[in-house]
Amino acid sequence: MKTNNKEIKERAHKINWREFSAMEEKDKIVFLNNSQTGNPFHVLFSQQFDRKILDLLCKVADKARLIHKNRDKGRKFLKSLLFGTFALNFFSQPSSRTFLSFETAQEILGMGIRDIRDPNTSSEAKGESMEDSIRTFSSYVDLIVMRHPEAKAVERGVWVLNRSDRRIPIISGGSGPDQHPTQALLDIYTIYKSFDRKVDNKTIIMIGDLLRGRTVRSLSYFMKNYKNMKLIFVSPRHLRMKKDIKDFLKRHKISYQEENNFKKVIPLADVIYMTRIQDEWDKGKNKQKSHESVGQGFKFKAEYLNLMKKKSILMHPLPKRDEIDVELDYCGDPRIIYWRQERNGMWARVALIAMIFQKEQDILRYKIK
Numbered sequence: 001m002k003t004n005n006k007e008i009k010e011r012a013h014k015i016n017w018r019e020f021s022a023m024e025e026k027d028k029i030v031f032l033n034n035s036q037t038g039n040p041f042h043v044l045f046s047q048q049f050d051r052k053i054l055d056l057l058c059k060v061a062d063k064a065r066l067i068h069k070n071r072d073k074g075r076k077f078l079k080s081l082l083f084g085t086f087a088l089n090f091f092s093q094p095s096s097r098t099f100l101s102f103e104t105a106q107e108i109l110g111m112g113i114r115d116i117r118d119p120n121t122s123s124e125a126k127g128e129s130m131e132d133s134i135r136t137f138s139s140y141v142d143l144i145v146m147r148h149p150e151a152k153a154v155e156r157g158v159w160v161l162n163r164s165d166r167r168i169p170i171i172s173g174g175s176g177p178d179q180h181p182t183q184a185l186l187d188i189y190t191i192y193k194s195f196d197r198k199v200d201n202k203t204i205i206m207i208g209d210l211l212r213g214r215t216v217r218s219l220s221y222f223m224k225n226y227k228n229m230k231l232i233f234v235s236p237r238h239l240r241m242k243k244d245i246k247d248f249l250k251r252h253k254i255s256y257q258e259e260n261n262f263k264k265v266i267p268l269a270d271v272i273y274m275t276r277i278q279d280e281w282d283k284g285k286n287k288q289k290s291h292e293s294v295g296q297g298f299k300f301k302a303e304y305l306n307l308m309k310k311k312s313i314l315m316h317p318l319p320k321r322d323e324i325d326v327e328l329d330y331c332g333d334p335r336i337i338y339w340r341q342e343r344n345g346m347w348a349r350v351a352l353i354a355m356i357f358q359k360e361q362d363i364l365r366y367k368i369k
């Protein structure tokens, strides 16, 4: 793989963890992206992706999906791309979609797969530091996908491997309340696919727990790559979008507004992005209260379908609870996109892994017979 490993290693060696972690996200990008191609190598933040990379990723995802439809030659070709390499999925926080879609994406590309889902079964349980565990994992595999309950845990893994003699890529599958960049990739891919490959000029309502939902944070950062995007935030008062995101939007002149009346804004939206109340972050008695305290005003009722534009979509990163009327799940309306959104996650991850390993041109050039 053509990364200027040496240069990054030399620079990384001069920076201790405290200094690295205190740097602004934009200044960390040189330690994350491949300096020759501009593509991501490690994946931690949405800010690593510019328009060129996002367009490329969507194209590669589309093409890989088509190639895969050819059961014999197409699937064999995809499998040949990373045949003989190995991935470790290290997930010490609950996950269904992210875990399964990564695993399947790796298999589509021919990777061998290892996983650790319970930290009690790894040497961290014997008191090994996370740094040592990560360095150890890197001895056996070529890619680590990591989800962790603590903020900055994946970033710390990146810092360790940038200094090590075995600098393999790490992709964040979510690290505590930090961003969830691959969810944002699949969200963008879903919008791209749903609107005839055009993401610009969209109004997106984000609704629910905008304070702690990591997916809406990551998706908001992507807005700067597209023209004329408008965000409408609808959330209970105590779960509003954080100031850092609002500052980012202001800085990049991306229009946003905060609204209380969900019903009123539904007709304006091209995309409605529902989220779950993230009550796993609440302690003790608040846990129950936090979910229950959120009133009907933040839920999508079946009759709201009539308020939506004809060409619009209802998204949800899932898992969902009661924030969308269940009768919509299988109602057959093409605007109900969240199940397809899940599957898009697999293709977005195929594309991302292919790009990390610089296989995207092989996919784009492949002739489907």
Ligand code: ASP
Residues within 6 Å of the ligand: 174, 180, 183, 213, 214, 215, 276, 278, 317, 318, 319
């Ligand atoms: N699956 C998403 C996440 O891991 C959304 C959620 O859990 O509500 O952040």
